[in-house]
Amino acid sequence: MTEKTIREQRIRKITNLYYSNPEIQRNIFEFCKNRESIPRYFEGFGKRPDAFEYSGDVFELVKKGATSFHCSEEIWKNPMKIETGMNEKQSNELREGWDLLIDIDSKYLDYSKIMTILIIKILKFHGIKNIGIKFSGSKGFHIIVPWRAFPKEVNGILTKDKFPDWPRIITRYITEKIKEKLIEKISELTRPNKYIKDFQAPKEVIPDLVLVSPRHLFRTPYSLHEKTALASVVLDLEDIENFDMKNANPMTVKIRNFIPDVEEGEAKELLISALDWHQHNEPKREEKNKEDFKQIKISNLSEKNFPPCIKKISEGLSDGRQRSLFVLISLFRSLGIDRDEVEKRIYDWNEKNKPPLKLGIIKAQIKTAYRGKPLMPPNCKEYYLGIGVCQPDNFCKLIKNPVNYIIRKTFISSKKNSKFKKNKKHNKF
Numbered sequence: 001m002t003e004k005t006i007r008e009q010r011i012r013k014i015t016n017l018y019y020s021n022p023e024i025q026r027n028i029f030e031f032c033k034n035r036e037s038i039p040r041y042f043e044g045f046g047k048r049p050d051a052f053e054y055s056g057d058v059f060e061l062v063k064k065g066a067t068s069f070h071c072s073e074e075i076w077k078n079p080m081k082i083e084t085g086m087n088e089k090q091s092n093e094l095r096e097g098w099d100l101l102i103d104i105d106s107k108y109l110d111y112s113k114i115m116t117i118l119i120i121k122i123l124k125f126h127g128i129k130n131i132g133i134k135f136s137g138s139k140g141f142h143i144i145v146p147w148r149a150f151p152k153e154v155n156g157i158l159t160k161d162k163f164p165d166w167p168r169i170i171t172r173y174i175t176e177k178i179k180e181k182l183i184e185k186i187s188e189l190t191r192p193n194k195y196i197k198d199f200q201a202p203k204e205v206i207p208d209l210v211l212v213s214p215r216h217l218f219r220t221p222y223s224l225h226e227k228t229a230l231a232s233v234v235l236d237l238e239d240i241e242n243f244d245m246k247n248a249n250p251m252t253v254k255i256r257n258f259i260p261d262v263e264e265g266e267a268k269e270l271l272i273s274a275l276d277w278h279q280h281n282e283p284k285r286e287e288k289n290k291e292d293f294k295q296i297k298i299s300n301l302s303e304k305n306f307p308p309c310i311k312k313i314s315e316g317l318s319d320g321r322q323r324s325l326f327v328l329i330s331l332f333r334s335l336g337i338d339r340d341e342v343e344k345r346i347y348d349w350n351e352k353n354k355p356p357l358k359l360g361i362i363k364a365q366i367k368t369a370y371r372g373k374p375l376m377p378p379n380c381k382e383y384y385l386g387i388g389v390c391q392p393d394n395f396c397k398l399i400k401n402p403v404n405y406i407i408r409k410t411f412i413s414s415k416k417n418s419k420f421k422k423n424k425k426h427n428k429f
Contacts (some may be wrong), residue, residue, distance in 0.1 A: 011067050011229040013345070018063040018224065018231070018250045022055070025257050027054035028220050034096065036079040038217060039066035042226055044388030047319045048215075054290040062100050068137075068224050070217040073101045073165055075147055082215070084322035086366045088118075092161040097147035099259075100167055100267070101218055102174070103210035108339040109245070114143045114185045116240055118178040118213075126270035127210035130260035133240065135248050137225025137232040140271065141240070142218060145261050149267035154275065171209050174280075176289045213378070217386065221258040224250060227263045234258045261298045298335055298410055304407035305376050309380075312389040316352025320387030325362060327387075330377040334403045339370065377402050 019025065029052050039046040039061045048065070052058065058069065078083065082094065102119060106112040116133065123131055123145065132144035150159050159166065219225065219232045230248035234256040239247070303314070310331065313324045328349065332342040342367060350356045354397045369375075379401050384390035399405045 007227060007229075011042070011224060011226055014229060014250055015067055015224065016308055017350070019059050022252075023255045024222050025058040027059050027222050027257075028052075028069055031221055032069070033326045034075045034077070034079065035036055036044060036072040036076065036082060036103060036217070037213065038070050038386070039219070040070060040226070041065045043385075044068045045386045046068070046392055048078055048084075048386065049079050050325065051079040066282060069220045070223070071220050073167070073218065074098045074214075074217055075087045085326050085368060087368065092158075095160055097150075097160045098163040098167065099147050100145040100170060101212065102137070102143040102145075102171065103218060104143070105136075105210050106139055109139045109243075110189060111186050111394065112140045113240055113243065114189070115178070118185070119143060119174055120237060120240075122177050125269065126267075126273060128267050128270060130247045130266065131237070132234070132258045132260050133237060134221050134232055134234045134258050135243065137219055137223070137230050137248065140233075141235075144258060145267050145270075147261050148264055149262040150271055151265050151268045153273065154427045159271070164214060164216070165277070168268065169278045170274040171212070174306065175209055176277070213383075220253065222253065222391070253339040288423045290390075297405070299413065300338075300410065301335060301406075302410070302413070305406050305413060307387045307399075307405040308391045308393055308397060309384040309387075310402050313387070314392060316349065316353075316354060317387070317389075320378050320389070321350075321353050321357050322361065322365075323383070323387050324389070325357065326363055327383075328375045329366060330375050331402055333369065333374040334376050335406065342366070353374050 008335065032052050035051070036049050037051050038048055039050075042065075046061075053311070061069075072079070074095055076094055077096055078094070083090075086094075090251060104112050104115050104119070106115070120131060120143065122132070123143075128149065130146075130149070131144070132141050136142055147160075153159055221232055221234050223232050224230070228248075229243070229250070230245060231250045231253050233248045233253050235243065249271075303311070306314070310327070313327060317324055325346070328346060329342065332345060346362060346366065351361060378384075378400065380392075380396065381390060395405065395409065399408060
């Protein structure tokens with residue numbers, strides 16, 4: 001029996017009993033109001049967009065095989081009106097606001113604890129008194145500063161329209177502020193071992209803050225985690241330091257609200273400080289990166305060098321077709337394929353979908369894409385998990401984007417072919 005099968009059996013043994021609790025259902029439902037809310041069926045996600053109408057929807061989805069629930073940081077007027085490939089104006093018109101969700105990711109729970117405590121100190125230093133904290137379900141924590149805590153506008157710019165830019169700036173600002181203390185605290189945590197050598201924590205074990213992206217999803221409070229079968233429990237600050245995995249036992253959880261009562265505008269100082277820091281530290285680098293983007297032209301492009309997710313999409317889909325359309329257009333444009341060839345590939349692919357997308361949707365998305373410069377397809381993992389096509393091979397761990405995968409695979413294949421031809425020529429003599 002594989003490890004994956006064991007994990008699936010472990011979580012499925014408790015899902016019905018756990019999610020049958022009306023308090024769990026109500027808590028998940030209340031938190032997800034006005035958010036895009038998606039079930040996960042152990043590996044693959046449900047279709048998007050989706051949202052709950054009643055608290056009982058949670059258990060109905062569990063009966064159909066759902067193992068966890070994920071929702072957006074963005075708060076929408078009507079999540080069901082979200083469309084893949086919406087432009088900035090359309091998104092802004094539909095978005096009511098966004099929570100600052102700080103997602104702490106680490107290989108080791110103790111390191112995540114240190115980072116969580118340091119971040120909370122920074123938030124409190126900037127006048128934020130009311131902060132939500134929860135266990136991620138594995139080896140990290142989620143910190144939330146609710147939308148109501150932010151000013152509605154800054155210098156005439158509507159805060160709600162600056163997603164994901166302003167949450168990203170705040171996240172980078174916080175990372176910079178705690179960096180030295182984080183390394184110092186982790187280095188002090190234990191004597192030298194295979195993780196920490198010479199009392200200095202190396203970069204690869206330092207916890208990370210996951211940067212937000214449009215329609216970014218995170219695990220809802222009290223949702224189960226597929227790898228650990230633990231609950232994403234809400235915590236108080238004083239719980240963090242002595243938190244243990246057993247405190248997230250689904251059968252003994254105590255229900256609390258993840259969203260704290262906040263004072264309007266209490267996060268204003270944090271936002272202003274982060275924007276000021278950004279103005280003095282990052283604009284030039286960002287502009288340079290924007291100018292430096294260049295299309296890549298691969299003369300010997302072969303589908304055998306595509307990553308598993310793109311191969312899976314290319315076979316045709318029944319769910320996630322619009323999101324996959326966005327991926328394919330971005331991918332083909334980034335690889336320097338001519339527009340006529342892009343359109344031919346897209347229409348050929350659409351014939352394999354069950355059912356095919358309406359031609360009007362495809363034409364509109366291609367037209368919108370070609371109004372601007374080429375965009376790289378979304379980075380790996382989460383977006384492709386959401387479509388249900390993330391099936392990584394050994395090469396995937398070396399890259400962050402499908403375009404990088406194709407470039408590196410093509411380069412390696414070209415070297416092998418050149419070596420083979422050289423050896424073949426040599427063997428003739």
